[in-house]
Amino acid sequence: QPGHPGHRRKKQEPTQPVILLPAPEKVLEESDFKKTGRTIIKQMMGIQVLLNVVEYHADIYYNTKTGERVHAAFPDGVVDEVNYDGSIRAFLFLLNNDCCVSIDKSRKFLSDLTGGKLNISKGMISKLSREFALKTVPERRATYADMLLSPVMHTDCTNAKENGKSCHVYVCAVPDGKVLYFAREKKGHEGIKGTVTEDYQGILVHDHDVTFYNYGADHQECLAHVLRYLKDSIENEPDRIWNKEMRSLLQEMIHFRNGIQLPHKPDPKTISGFEKRYQAVLETARREYGDIPANDYYRDGYNLFLRMEKYMRNHLLFLHDLRVPATNNEAERLLRNYKRKQAQAVTFRSFESIDYLCQCMSMLVLMRREEPANIFDRVSRIFG
Structure with missing residues (x-):
């Protein structure tokens, strides 16, 4: 915009000698320049x-x-006649697991980049997740212990597919x-066993x-889901009043809560007023469903009304404790990482x-939070 400096592209140090362009012919012909x-x-x-390529x-x-025959010891990692260092392993690992590129396309891309010199086997690429997961066990154990000390934790679950069978992926954040x-x-309970939630x-x-x-x-229930359910109720039960009032009330509560920043505390009278209005809307729902019962x-x-009545405290906990968010969006966003990979793998x-993919995804998220500068170098060092 006029009057504001632009966000220019960052210049880099030249890697080749600077090229000085010759003066235009017009300058050479006229001495006035x-x-x-x-x-x-x-x-x-x-x-x-x-x-x-380093040859020993x-x-x-x-x-x-x-x-007896003896020879000098080769450096660590130099075992076979041809070995691949951490940079090649990290490149293929991140391409396949983080960028959600298939194994075939990953190996083809590397082959094209090297002019056809490197043609890594599909078996080696498929084993990289297991290798990375086993080498990062201590970091994940330490993370598990640290998460237990947090006052608030998000958790969620999504479906996964294994040979056409259904299984599940849990996330804790x-x-x-x-x-x-x-x-x-x-x-x-079988799914929660062994997770941080347990x-x-x-x-x-x-x-x-x-x-x-x-x-x-x-517990705090995700109000983003409740708002969606209320919108669905409004579309399917347009003659009822309670669903419209409750949706408007929840949006007002969330807006009020988002406007409070620590170390400030919410006004107890305002919160009490919200709770009374919440109960009044539930009474409206009770009368409406008493007069006109829900159809088959x-x-x-109707089920949402019963649930909001039974778990009222767990819907409004975020008003009393500023550490608690109103939604479970953090866990929802994190599960999309797995969903993208599932869509690619089918x-x-x-x-x-x-299992190995989940362990690797955990480490990649952690490394991005700790070292956002260059995750490729960190993964290369882990592969060694």
């Missing part, structure tokens, strides 16, 4: 992939008396950025899955593949 002392500098950038030679020595994914063959003793933020109510010290075609609105051949 003089140098101003100013120079216009423009850069053209490109990238180049170089195949870096070790002479073999033979003992004429004992027949705390406000400071720590995240762990868990693959589970079953849902319910041992957690703080406030859980989740969707309306009654299984979660058996864990944690307190659509009972979701189905996984084994449950272990999903």
